[in-house]
Amino acid sequence: MMTEAKKIGVPEPLTRLGKAFAEKGYELYLVGGYVRDVLLVGESQEDKKKKDVDATTGARPREIKGILRPIAEHLWTMGERFGTIGAKVGPYDVEVTTYRSDLYTEGSRHPEVTFGESLVDDLARRDFTINAIAASADTGELYDPFGGRQDLSLGVIRAVGEPLDRMRDDPLRMLRAVRFETTLTTPENPFAITSELEAAIRENAHWLESISAERIREEFEKILVSENVAKGLRTLVRLGLMPYIVPEFMETLAVEQDTEFHHKDVFEHTLIVTQNVEAGPILRKAAFFHDIGKPRTLVYEHRCTYCGHKSTQKTAGEGECERCGGRTLPKKIHFYGHENVGAHIAKKAMKRLAYPKDDADAVAHLVSNHMRPMGYAVGRDPWSDSAVRRFVRDTYLERGGRVLADVDMLLKLARADITGSAPRRRRIAEESWRSLKDRVDEVRAEDAIEKLESPLDGNQLMQLFGRGPGRWIKPIKDYLENEVVEGRLGKDDTEGATDLARFYAQEHDLFEEG
Numbered sequence: 001m002m003t004e005a006k007k008i009g010v011p012e013p014l015t016r017l018g019k020a021f022a023e024k025g026y027e028l029y030l031v032g033g034y035v036r037d038v039l040l041v042g043e044s045q046e047d048k049k050k051k052d053v054d055a056t057t058g059a060r061p062r063e064i065k066g067i068l069r070p071i072a073e074h075l076w077t078m079g080e081r082f083g084t085i086g087a088k089v090g091p092y093d094v095e096v097t098t099y100r101s102d103l104y105t106e107g108s109r110h111p112e113v114t115f116g117e118s119l120v121d122d123l124a125r126r127d128f129t130i131n132a133i134a135a136s137a138d139t140g141e142l143y144d145p146f147g148g149r150q151d152l153s154l155g156v157i158r159a160v161g162e163p164l165d166r167m168r169d170d171p172l173r174m175l176r177a178v179r180f181e182t183t184l185t186t187p188e189n190p191f192a193i194t195s196e197l198e199a200a201i202r203e204n205a206h207w208l209e210s211i212s213a214e215r216i217r218e219e220f221e222k223i224l225v226s227e228n229v230a231k232g233l234r235t236l237v238r239l240g241l242m243p244y245i246v247p248e249f250m251e252t253l254a255v256e257q258d259t260e261f262h263h264k265d266v267f268e269h270t271l272i273v274t275q276n277v278e279a280g281p282i283l284r285k286a287a288f289f290h291d292i293g294k295p296r297t298l299v300y301e302h303r304c305t306y307c308g309h310k311s312t313q314k315t316a317g318e319g320e321c322e323r324c325g326g327r328t329l330p331k332k333i334h335f336y337g338h339e340n341v342g343a344h345i346a347k348k349a350m351k352r353l354a355y356p357k358d359d360a361d362a363v364a365h366l367v368s369n370h371m372r373p374m375g376y377a378v379g380r381d382p383w384s385d386s387a388v389r390r391f392v393r394d395t396y397l398e399r400g401g402r403v404l405a406d407v408d409m410l411l412k413l414a415r416a417d418i419t420g421s422a423p424r425r426r427r428i429a430e431e432s433w434r435s436l437k438d439r440v441d442e443v444r445a446e447d448a449i450e451k452l453e454s455p456l457d458g459n460q461l462m463q464l465f466g467r468g469p470g471r472w473i474k475p476i477k478d479y480l481e482n483e484v485v486e487g488r489l490g491k492d493d494t495e496g497a498t499d500l501a502r503f504y505a506q507e508h509d510l511f512e513e514g
Contacts, residue, residue, distance in 0.1 A: 007140040008038050013090030014053065018137030020067050026059045028096070029119055029134040029143065036130050039152055040184065053094045055137060056122050060115065061085055064096050083115060101125055120145050127166055127173045128180065129158045155191040157181050163200035171207035174241060175219035182223050182232030193235075201239045208244035217353040220245055224284045230275040233288070237267075246349045249288075251295035257333055266294050269420040277416035282359065282405070285350070286366035286413050293342030293367075294335040302328035343368035362404035365397045366413055373414035374429075376436045386486045388439045389449050393485050396450040406450065411437055447491070454480035455489070455497040464498060465505065472510045479504045 010018070014030065021028035032054040059067065061077075064085045068075060072087035079086065083098035099116035101124070116122050123132040129148040135141065142149070151158050157177050159166040167173050177193050184191045193201075208216065223232035236242045242249055255266040264272065274287040299312040302319050306326030312334065313319050319328040343364040350360035372391060376383055383391070397405040411433070418429045443449060454477040456464070461473055480497050483489035489496055505511060 007142055008035070008135050010135065010137060010140045011090075011092075013092055014094070014137050015140075016071060017055070017068075017087075017089055017094065018139075020071055021057055021059065022138050024059070024063070024067055026057050026063070026067075027119070028055055028057045028137040030054070030137050031056050031123070031134045032126070032131050035133050035135045035142075036148070036152065038135075039133070039149060040189075051092050053092050055094055055096045056099055056119065056134070057096060058099055058117070060098055064098070068096065119143060124160060125169075126160050127170075127176060129156075129160055130180070130184075132160050155185070155189050157191055157193045157197065159194075159197050159200070163194075163197040164204070167197075167200050167204060167207065171204070172211050172215050172219065174201045174205065174208065174239070175216065175223075175236075177201065178232055178235045178239065178241065179219050179222050179226075181235060182228045183226045185228045185231060198239060201241070205240040205244060208241065213352060213354040216245060217355060220353065221281060224274075224288060225279050225281055227279070229279075229284065230271040233271055233274065245353070246288075246292075248292055248345050248349060252292060255295050255298065257294075264420060266291050272420035273413075273416045276419045278412050280409075282362050282366070283409055283412060285346070285359075285363045286370070286409075287416055289342055289346035289349070289363060289367050290370050290413065290417065291335075291338065291342065292345050293338035293340070296341050297335045297338040299334050299336065300330040301332040301334055303331050304328050339368050339371045358399055358402070358404055361399075362397060365395075365405045366410055369395050369410055370413055370417065373411065373433065373436055374417075376432060383436075383439065385439075385443055388436075388443050389485050389487065392440055392444060392449045393452070398450075407440055411440070449485065452481065452484045452491055454478075454484065455492060455494045456480060456501060460494070461501060464501060465511070467511070472505075475508070475510070476501050476504055 010030070018028045030053060034053045057064065061080050061083055065075065065077070068085060068087045072089055074088040076086040079095070083100055084095050086093065086095045099118060099122040101114055101116035101121045119134055123134060123143075123145060126132040129146040129151045131148070132146045133148040134143040146160050157180050177197060181191045181193050223229060223236070226232060233242075236245065237250070237253070252266040252270060257264070257266060257269065270288065270291055273290065274284060277283050277287040299314060300316050302311050302313050303309070304321035304324060304326045305328065307321060307324045309321055309323040311319075311322055311328065313328070313330075316330050320326070321328050346367050347360045347364045350363060372395070392407045395405065395407045395410045397403070415433055418426060418433060421429055456477070458469070458473045458477070461476055462468060480489065480500060483500060484491050489500065
């Protein structure tokens with residue numbers, strides 16, 4: 001960590017930029033995430049991964065364009081009315097913005113942009129001290145009027161100036177605070193939001209209602225795919241922000257589970273699974289939503305202390321036996337159909353957050369199928385090869401030639417789910433998971449099961465039956481495809497498929513004249 005440094009090394013393309021501005025009488029300062037991350041992880045590591053750079057200057061947009069044009073490979077000006085000109089300089093995408101001192105009117109999250117006259121004024125409008133550090137693009141000299149370097153070394157997320165004012169300026173900063181706490185944390189240097197900033201967020205979490213779904217989604221997604229996702233989710237709940245992102249998730253708090261299978265409540269279990277699943281965006285969301293349907297499907301299995309009759313009830317307390325009137329006591333907890341309820345919740349929540357439909361469908365597909373590997377784990381009889389092929393086929397979701405979800409993703413989700421199970425059952429579940437994974441690999445080695453189709457296409461079926469297009473084609477194709485998947489029909493056996501198609505049409509009276 002370079003938080004004590006007085007200057008940083010600046011890569012040649014950026015120093016060239018700084019010198020070009022200096023020749024015209026202007027300073028150019030690198031600001032924001034680039035400087036912050038160089039100070040955190042060092043120049044060489046940061047230079048390898050971060051090619052988006054923010055910079056600020058006293059030059060006005062027209063002058064910025066004039067300075068950039070001779071040295072930039074490409075310019076973009078869509079942000080010009082806000083004082084921002086973009087440029088491609090070597091491997092860097094640089095956005096140069098005129099010093100600003102934004103003014104926010106009451107009740108509006110859109111600033112009245114006014115150009116400032118100094119670097120300090122520009123830094124004073126930024127969200128957090130760790131993002132209010134500037135470095136001269138020419139010399140690398142650091143300017144840190146708000147103590148950002150010290151906060152970096154201490155692992156502190158602190159607002160620039162009054163926290164309430166900074167959050168009011170743009171309420172999305174409440175989510176950004178959680179995101180930075182989550183993504184900047186390492187085992188050696190954990191980050192935490194200051195108590196003053198936490199208080200401002202808690203009291204005004206409802207301000208998120210004024211923020212567009214797209215902006216909320218962008219910050220939430222960065223938290224979900226981070227290495228410390230459990231920490232981020234816990235903070236979103238603790239600060240009262242989650243009700244304005246996925247309110248249904250709040251229902252999982254303190255929902256107990258059957259101790260035979262789980263040693264944590266639904267909320268804590270979900271954090272474990274989400275943390276342990278692979279950090280892809282679809283898998284992380286599938287883990288986040290996988291048990292969100294449990295609170296709405298919770299029932300208690302009661303047993304009568306007199307006659308032994310079993311029944312299900314919504315309450316955990318004593319009940320009355322519906323058969324003999326005796327006293328019943330809860331023995332087990334069940335969440336019948338929670339995977340389907342959870343899939344429905346996931347699709348609704350992701351639609352609210354303006355996720356692409358394909359993403360929502362992929363997540364819902366994984367959630368709705370996430371209990372199927374558990375069926376293999378607890379089943380008394382081993383699955384047949386046919387059942388394994390059907391499992392692979394059913395868990396495959398493709399659209400427009402793009403695979404949205406498949407058995408590999410589902411098995412990764414299932415393995416993460418095991419990490420949140422009761423310790424005494426974890427070893428058995430791991431063995432069952434490995435057995436299922438091996439079986440899946442075996443049957444997939446024989447055929448590309450996901451790609452298996454009916455040996456006869458629609459045109460061949462129309463020719464066979466002498467009929468035009470219609471709804472009658474799909475059920476026959478589905479039947480033939482199923483026979484192929486089950487191994488009862490060869491994938492290229494058109495003769496056998498012809499006989500089966502005729503049989504199916506006759507058995508189901510597809511062409512019966514009314």
